[in-house]
Amino acid sequence: MTITSLGDVRPVGDQLRAWRQRRRLSQLELASGAEVSTRHLSFVETGRSAPSREMVLRLAEHLEVPLRDRNLLLVSAGYAPVYAETPMEEPRMDSVRAALRQVLRGHEPYPAVVVDRFWNLIDANGAAGFFMEGAPPELLEPPLNVLKLSMHPDGMARNIVNLGEWRAHMIDRVRRHVALTADAALVQLYRELRDYPGPAATAAPTGQEVVIPLRIRHGDRTLSFFSTIATFGTPVDITVAELAIESFYPADPATADFLRERAAAG
Numbered sequence: 001m002t003i004t005s006l007g008d009v010r011p012v013g014d015q016l017r018a019w020r021q022r023r024r025l026s027q028l029e030l031a032s033g034a035e036v037s038t039r040h041l042s043f044v045e046t047g048r049s050a051p052s053r054e055m056v057l058r059l060a061e062h063l064e065v066p067l068r069d070r071n072l073l074l075v076s077a078g079y080a081p082v083y084a085e086t087p088m089e090e091p092r093m094d095s096v097r098a099a100l101r102q103v104l105r106g107h108e109p110y111p112a113v114v115v116d117r118f119w120n121l122i123d124a125n126g127a128a129g130f131f132m133e134g135a136p137p138e139l140l141e142p143p144l145n146v147l148k149l150s151m152h153p154d155g156m157a158r159n160i161v162n163l164g165e166w167r168a169h170m171i172d173r174v175r176r177h178v179a180l181t182a183d184a185a186l187v188q189l190y191r192e193l194r195d196y197p198g199p200a201a202t203a204a205p206t207g208q209e210v211v212i213p214l215r216i217r218h219g220d221r222t223l224s225f226f227s228t229i230a231t232f233g234t235p236v237d238i239t240v241a242e243l244a245i246e247s248f249y250p251a252d253p254a255t256a257d258f259l260r261e262r263a264a265a266g
Helices: 012-022 027-034 038-046 053-062 067-076 091-106 126-132 146-151 163-181 184-195 253-264
Strands: 112-115 121-124 214-218 221-230 244-250
Touching (some): 027 053, 146 163, 146 184
Antiparallel strands (some): 112 121
């Protein structure tokens, strides 16, 4: 079992208070939801009372603290971490890798990718290669970051028809993850994406669409996609908890026809 970061060495009470404030909960709201007394929660936050291991985990669960940060809370409270972080290549991850490959293959001929918490590419199906066509080698070097690939002016951005709208969607998506996790590396990614040259990030729904599409210029045609995101439902391993599958679907019949013809042509 490993802890990848020990950057937050504040007392556990300070950390819990920070997570509570980040979730915009009062002490009364958190205490009621976690079924503890407001007085005891106040004592924990101020360091007047040492929380039990079970109390730390209960509060972290109610605050939706990411698993890696729950380990940090436990260590700060004087307990051993309980959540493992298993490398994807380990044998115990065989069933996870198999499940991911099954989902990716099953989504053909439409693109699908598996990413980690920084949107670094973990796996992809063959159809996802379409998004990487024409990208400079430096954007494709491991770890390939799918957000940098899509928004860098030398990457997909040069062919995205609705780049301002798409930038607004993706930048807000990263911003929300920053708010949820308080991850310093995500903050850095957010700032890098925000500062890429390009049209202003604007999102003004037209009223004609039910989702924000990704429109990509390909030759003399425009292809249109929307996506869904799936995660594992009951993860207790940090690696698994931080995986996400993004599956792209054609937003119009012409795009669906193109993807089927491309797959048939090999």
